[in-house]
Amino acid sequence: MSGPVLEVVGVTVRHGGLVALNDVDLSVEPATIAGLIGPNGAGKTTFIDTLSGFTRPRTGRISFDGERVEELAPHDRARRGLVRTFQSLELFDDLTVRENLLVAEATPTLRATVTDLFRRKDQRSPRAEELLDDLGLAGWADRLPTELSNGQRHLVALARAVVARPKLLLLDEPAAGLDPAETAELGEILQRLPELGTSVLLVDHDMALVMGVCHVVNVLDFGRVIATGTPAQVRSDPQVVAAYLGSEGRAS
Ligand SMILES: Nc1ncnc2c1ncn2[C@@H]1O[C@H](COP(=O)(O)OP(=O)(O)O)[C@@H](O)[C@H]1O
Ligand SMILES: [Mg+2]
Numbered sequence: 001m002s003g004p005v006l007e008v009v010g011v012t013v014r015h016g017g018l019v020a021l022n023d024v025d026l027s028v029e030p031a032t033i034a035g036l037i038g039p040n041g042a043g044k045t046t047f048i049d050t051l052s053g054f055t056r057p058r059t060g061r062i063s064f065d066g067e068r069v070e071e072l073a074p075h076d077r078a079r080r081g082l083v084r085t086f087q088s089l090e091l092f093d094d095l096t097v098r099e100n101l102l103v104a105e106a107t108p109t110l111r112a113t114v115t116d117l118f119r120r121k122d123q124r125s126p127r128a129e130e131l132l133d134d135l136g137l138a139g140w141a142d143r144l145p146t147e148l149s150n151g152q153r154h155l156v157a158l159a160r161a162v163v164a165r166p167k168l169l170l171l172d173e174p175a176a177g178l179d180p181a182e183t184a185e186l187g188e189i190l191q192r193l194p195e196l197g198t199s200v201l202l203v204d205h206d207m208a209l210v211m212g213v214c215h216v217v218n219v220l221d222f223g224r225v226i227a228t229g230t231p232a233q234v235r236s237d238p239q240v241v242a243a244y245l246g247s248e249g250r251a252s
Helices: 043-050 074-080 097-105 106-118 126-134 148-164 181-193 207-213 231-235 240-244
Strands: 006-015 016-027 031-035 058-066 082-084 169-171 199-203 216-220 224-229
Touching: 006 043, 016 031, 016 043, 016 216, 031 043, 031 207, 043 082, 043 169, 043 199, 058 126, 058 240, 074 082, 074 207, 097 126, 097 148, 126 148, 148 169, 148 181, 181 207, 181 231, 199 207, 207 231, 216 231, 216 240, 224 240
Parallel strands: 031 199, 031 216, 082 169, 169 199
Antiparallel strands: 006 016, 006 058, 216 224
């Protein structure tokens, strides 16, 4: 379909008396990596929670793939291809990397059965094998998550989120806790997702990552979008420099 994969118009969210998101408009185009940056407390996580259905907006519209979703439960949004990852990673430690992808590929109702089936070894699916290859993770296919580094587990969790072919993947600080080499690898993987049919909304404080992989960057400050543009446009926007990029320590 044409048109944005995600279109948010006039979304306002309150936490008690606090306005966490104030009349936010934001779109993500197909085959695009969009960034969302801003100081701590700006409302970035609230925005991800609102998109994925864990927080209800007070006002506003959220259209995903051309349909309104703000009344849908999180699992219904995920089933339509609006998917997020969690910091807990949610990997099964007693299944191999390949098996973790296979479980994620199965529909939720089939998952329990499928998990049992994996006790019979050497299950494969073309999609999971292709994704492991495309993302450069094939070498870990037979390993258990517990045998991998923290950074490698993050990459497997990302692959796991992508195996069901989401149209939009929401990532809240995926580089947190990764070392520079792991962050670079994360960046390379993210850049392959649009051609695999997945757009990305990336929240992170690592400016090298965000500016390096995003086609468009949105800046939040006190719940408002204060800038939207290419990385170069946003980096040189005086309001953005004042609110976020100016003080080295905050956006390092
Ligand atoms: N569950 C909550 N209850 C009350 N206030 C919250 C809650 N979650 C976040 N906030 C507040 O909302 C604002 C936005 O928070 P958050 O979305 O976590 O920002 P960010 O992810 O950009 O750091 C902050 O002032 C934060 O303290
Ligand atoms: Mg946050």
